[in-house]
Amino acid sequence: MEVIRKLNPWWDEKEDFHIKKWKEMKIRWIPKWIDNISLLPFSLNFVFGPRQTGKTTGIKLLINDLIKKFEKETIFYFDLTLLTDLESFKKVIDEYLKIKKREKIDSSFIFLDEVTSLENWWKVIKAYVDMDVFENDVITVTASSSVRLKGQTELFPGRRGNGKDILVLPLSFREFLEVFGVKVVETSGNIEKDMENAIKNEEEIKEFFKMYLEKGGFPISINEDSAEFQIISAIESEILRVGKSLELMKGILASIIKKAPSPLSFSRIGSDVGISYKTAQEYLEVAKNLFIIDFAYYKEKNIKWRKERKFFFLDPFLAKSISIWTNEKYLESALYEWLVQSHLLRKFGNVYYYRNSFEIDCIADNLKIEVKAGKPHRRYPKDVIVLDENNLPIFLAIL
DSSP, X not given: OHHHHHHOGGGGTOOOHHHHHHHHOXXXXXXXXXXXXXXXXXXXXXXXXXXXXXHHHHHHHHHHHHTTTSOGGGEEEEEGGGOOSHHXXXXXXXXXXXXXXXXXXXSOXXXXXXXXXXXXXXXXXXXXXXXXXXXXXXXXXXXXXXXXXXXXXXXXXXXXXXXXXXXXXXXXXXXXXXXXXXXXXXXXXXXXHHHHHHGGGHHHXXXXXXXXXXXXXXXXXXXXXXXXXXXXXXXXXXXXXXXXXXXXXXHHHHHHHHHTTSOBOHHHHHHHHXXXXXXXXXXXXXXXXXXXXXXXXXXXXXXXXXXXXXXXXXXXXXXXXXXXXXXXXXXXXXXXXXXXXXXXXXXXSXXXXXXXXXXXEEEETTEEEEEOSSOOSSOOOTTEEEEOTTTHHHHHHHO
């Protein structure tokens, strides 16, 4: 098949399109997440996350490294957006298996990009895995969202081998600093001590924080002006792919932005948009699975699942893009809180909040954090870290 050779240009000693494009980028980096992909046969790896985070480019950078160490035909890549049915997918796999046999390849690296673009793609792979066709191979599949992927990873019980799940998100602020060559202190786990040590290059960190607020952590937003509309287009595509209304999603996200950073219930959002609380909940679960937003639950001694929750965006440029899309402006205090919540989520996996006679915006692990756009006007308990526009960049840099 001619398309296979075109998608694997290294077989003919040609440079890959994505590698060429990456080399032309003004600001470029080799993402660290590619080091987490298992290359030990047998592995079935899942790489997923929001669109425009550089998953395909990262895979191509890994391939670029592999072709220096292995025979070029042992590395196979295919983009499933080019296929319309499972029979075509099976033919692609069978064609590569013929190449393997002809070239006497015992072990190979198979990369399948955007698998969720093809309905029931997993049936083909699962069938071949069950027949031990790939017992000496490493398979890595990528998907733009986890809406269908999360359920599909569970369809391979005992069939993943050494495979791993890799979540690819926009750069955190610390990663952003590293990309621009800003050296940040090694973290010790003592937040206050690490913040004191990081103050040595405080001015530099603050300058890049202004840029981070504007550019966020997407490769496209860091390298291009007016990338908001490409992010919006990608989001719209994902929403439509899962069969949801763009206008309803827009209204729901607008309601959150308008009221942020206050906690909200599904009922209140539904009432604001003119839909049932169940519809609001369903759409927000979709938005979470698309990595547009996430939830911070109320936590006292235990998590109160039914209580109002806080909603936050996972990247400042994403928040900016959604603001343009919904035509709703957010408060600076909301953006600062979103930044802290999203960074704590990355590090600890969950983030909560507390509200009584006083409020704690963010709780994660043993950390209690209050976020203020300006200087705080009241005293907080000693175990609460108060962040404002002055020390927030330092905190995010060492997290």
